Amino acid sequence: MNNRSAEEFWAAAATPLIEPLADGRLLVTFLWRGSAERTRAWWGLDIPLGRVPGTDLWHGSAAMPPQVRTTYCLAHDGADDAPGDETGDGATHIDLANPHRLHFPADPADPDDRDCWVSLLELPQAPPEPWTAPRPGVPAGDLTDVVLPSAALGGDRPVTVYRPAGTPAAGLPILVVFDGFAARHVLRIPTILDNLIAARCIPPMVALFVSSFAKSRERELEPTRPIHVFVEHELVPWARTQLGAGMAAKRNVIAGVSRGGLAAAYVGMCAHEMFGAVLAQSGSFWWPQPADGEPGWLIRQITRYPRVDLRFYLDVGVRETLPGPGGAPNQLSVVRQMRDTLTGHGYPVTYTEYAGGHDYVNWRRTFADGLVALHR
Numbered sequence: 001m002n003n004r005s006a007e008e009f010w011a012a013a014a015t016p017l018i019e020p021l022a023d024g025r026l027l028v029t030f031l032w033r034g035s036a037e038r039t040r041a042w043w044g045l046d047i048p049l050g051r052v053p054g055t056d057l058w059h060g061s062a063a064m065p066p067q068v069r070t071t072y073c074l075a076h077d078g079a080d081d082a083p084g085d086e087t088g089d090g091a092t093h094i095d096l097a098n099p100h101r102l103h104f105p106a107d108p109a110d111p112d113d114r115d116c117w118v119s120l121l122e123l124p125q126a127p128p129e130p131w132t133a134p135r136p137g138v139p140a141g142d143l144t145d146v147v148l149p150s151a152a153l154g155g156d157r158p159v160t161v162y163r164p165a166g167t168p169a170a171g172l173p174i175l176v177v178f179d180g181f182a183a184r185h186v187l188r189i190p191t192i193l194d195n196l197i198a199a200r201c202i203p204p205m206v207a208l209f210v211s212s213f214a215k216s217r218e219r220e221l222e223p224t225r226p227i228h229v230f231v232e233h234e235l236v237p238w239a240r241t242q243l244g245a246g247m248a249a250k251r252n253v254i255a256g257v258s259r260g261g262l263a264a265a266y267v268g269m270c271a272h273e274m275f276g277a278v279l280a281q282s283g284s285f286w287w288p289q290p291a292d293g294e295p296g297w298l299i300r301q302i303t304r305y306p307r308v309d310l311r312f313y314l315d316v317g318v319r320e321t322l323p324g325p326g327g328a329p330n331q332l333s334v335v336r337q338m339r340d341t342l343t344g345h346g347y348p349v350t351y352t353e354y355a356g357g358h359d360y361v362n363w364r365r366t367f368a369d370g371l372v373a374l375h376r
Contacts, residue, residue: 014097014098015029015030015031015095015097015098016028016029016030016031016041016095016098016121017029017031018123018124021063023063024066025063025064025065025066026063026064026065026066026123026124027061027062027063028061028062028063028064028068028121028123029059029060029061030047030049030059030060030061030072030074030095031049031057031058031059031097032049032057032058032059032074032095033056033057033058034056034058034076035056036058036076036077037076037077038076038077038078039051039058039060039074039075039076039077040060040074040075041060041072041073041074041075041095042072042073042074042075042080042092043070043071043072043073043082043118043357043359044070044071044072044121044317044319044356044357044358044359044361045062045070045072045121045319045357046322047060047061047062048060049074064123064355065123065125065355066123066124066125066126067123067125067126067127067354067355068121068122068123068126068319068355068356069120069121069122069123069126069127069354069355069356069361069362069365070120070121070317070319070356070357070359070361070362071102071118071119071120071121071357071359071360071361072095072118072119072121073092073093073094073095073117073118073119074092074093074094074095075091075092076091076092077091079091079092080092082104082116082118083116083117083118084114084115084116084117085115085117086101086117094117094118094119095119098119098120098121100119100120100121100122101117101118101119101120102117102118102119102120102186102360102361103115103116103117104116104117104118104182104185104186104360105185105186107181107182107211109158109181109211110181110211110213110214112213112214112215113181113213113214120361122361126355127354127365129364129365130195130368131191131192131195131196131365131368132188132191132192132364132365132368133188133191134191134194134195135194135195135198138194138195138198139165139166139194139198140165140190140191140194141162141163141164141165141190141193141194141197142162142163142165143160143161143162143184143190144160144161144163145158145159145160145161146158146159146160146161147159148234148235148238149234150230150234151234152225152226152227152229152230152233152234153220153226153227153230154226157210157211157230158180158211159180159208159209159210159211159235160180160181160184160208160209160211161206161207161208161209161243162189162190162193162206162207162208162209163206164193164194164197164204164205164206165194167204168244169206169243169244169245170243170244170245171244171245171247172203172204172205172206172245172246173203173205173206173245173246173248173251173252173253174205174206174207174208174236174239174245174246174252174253175193175205175206175207175208175252175253175254175255175371176207176208176210176231176235176236176252176253176254176255176264176275177189177207177208177209177210177255177256177260178210178212178221178255178256178257178260178263178264179210179211179212179217179256179257179260180208180209180210180211180212181209181211182360183209183257184209186360186364187257187360187363187364187367188364189207189209189364189367190207192364192367192368192371193205193207195368196368196371196372201371201372201375202371202372202375203251203375205251205253206239206243206245206246208235208239210235217259218259220263221256221259221260221262221263222259222262222263222287222288223262223263223265223266223287223297223298227263227266227267228266228267228270228271231254231267231271231274232267232270232271232274236252236271236274246274249273249274249275249276250275250276250309251276252274252275252276252277253275253276253277253278253279253371253374254267254268254271254275254277254278254279255278255279255280255281255367255370256279256280256281256283257281257282257360257363258281258282258283258284258358259284259287261280261281261282261283261284262280262283262284262285262287262298264278264279264280264283265278265280265283265285265298265312265338266298268310269301269302269305269308269310272308272309272310275310276309276310276311277310277311277312277313277374278310278311278312278313279312279313279367279370279371279374280312280313280314280338281314281315281316281363281366281367281370282315282316282317282320282331282335282358282363283314283316283334283335283338284324284331284334285298285299285334285335285337285338286324286325286328286329286330286331286334287328288328289324289325289326289327289328290326290327290328291326292326295324295328295329295334296329296334296337298338299334299337299338299341302341302342302345302347303341303344303345307345307346307347310347311347311348311349311350311374312342312347312348312349312350313349313350313351313352313369313370313371313373313374314335314338314339314342314349314350314351314352315335315351315352315353315354315362315363315366315369315370316331316332316335316336316352316353316354317331317332317353317354317355317356317357317358317359317362318332318353318354318355318356319332319355319356319357320332320335320357320358321333331358332353339351350370350373350374352366352369352370354366
């Protein structure tokens with residue numbers, strides 16, 4: 001391909017290119033034009049791109065199931081930072097030829113947070129998302145920001161309280177959600193709750209969205225005493241005293257994604273007298289990384305203690321196969337191990353694997369599935 005034909009091709013291209021394969025999968029081809037030593041499509045996938053000789057056109061392909069939904073960006077020369085804008089410039093950036101994008105807004109309460117943009121890959125048979133958009137005639141719940149002093153976490157903690165429309169908070173169960181800002185703005189959990197409650201798929205509930213800050217998130221959401229003490233001795237007592245919610249412990253749910261899913265499972269088991277269910281999405285059950293100890297600490301704890309009255313919803317993406325931090329096991333293998341250990345110890349577990357990676361566009365859909373499953 002010479003430069004002229006490359007120009008003609010690029011002028012007509014919309015990316016990624018999607019072609020059917022004989023085995024029912026789709027061949028997905030990512031394209032980019034520019035100068036780099038190395039380039040890849042990266043984030044919820046990791047696909048190297050090669051340059052067409054004599055041109056500045058790069059391409060890389062992978063066969064995927066037609067159900068895949070995931071996010072990606074174009075990353076050059078080993079860069080692994082999230083794209084901060086929609087310009088298409090920088091060491092990592094969105095795919096300008098793909099109009100479908102996802103925005104991660106910066107938390108204004110966190111000085112170290114920043115905006116992030118990624119491109120969205122959604123193949124033709126990606127599962128529908130019936131609960132994530134506002135519905136006509138469904139009233140939105142009320143959201144109230146509070147600041148909760150926390151000795152356990154060493155400072156004030158922003159918490160956003162969701163109250164379902166038209167229902168007093170007193171007497172309702174609580175849903176505790178970690179990574180509260182992203183849970184509200186990217187996972188769209190308030191809208192999901194509005195729709196599920198209106199459809200009577202779940203009972204009315206109060207949600208407590210607990211935010212973490214970029215600099216301290218990974219440490220705070222480790223399965224260690226501070227997060228347990230915060231939830232059991234500060235957050236839930238506050239909700240009971242100030243809102244009159246969360247009194248019936250077995251109706252309460254604690255939830256999180258990734259490191260937050262690890263924390264949700266840990267706190268749920270430690271504070272099992274306050275919660276009846278755990279919703280952990282792509283939980284980081286590999287923790288700790290090998291340099292800090294033997295991976296899989298929480299999984300090993302399950303069989304060391306008597307089973308408690310707690311039910312679980314777990315999910316993970318089939319594309320979560322890259323090694324964890326520091327060479328820890330991959331997310332897919334450890335979530336499967338967590339499932340097997342829980343069920344082997346007598347815990348009721350609803351388990352799902354989705355056709356995607358470690359990303360919010362899958363979690364926002366399966367969150368609704370998880371809530372419904374835990375309330376059957």
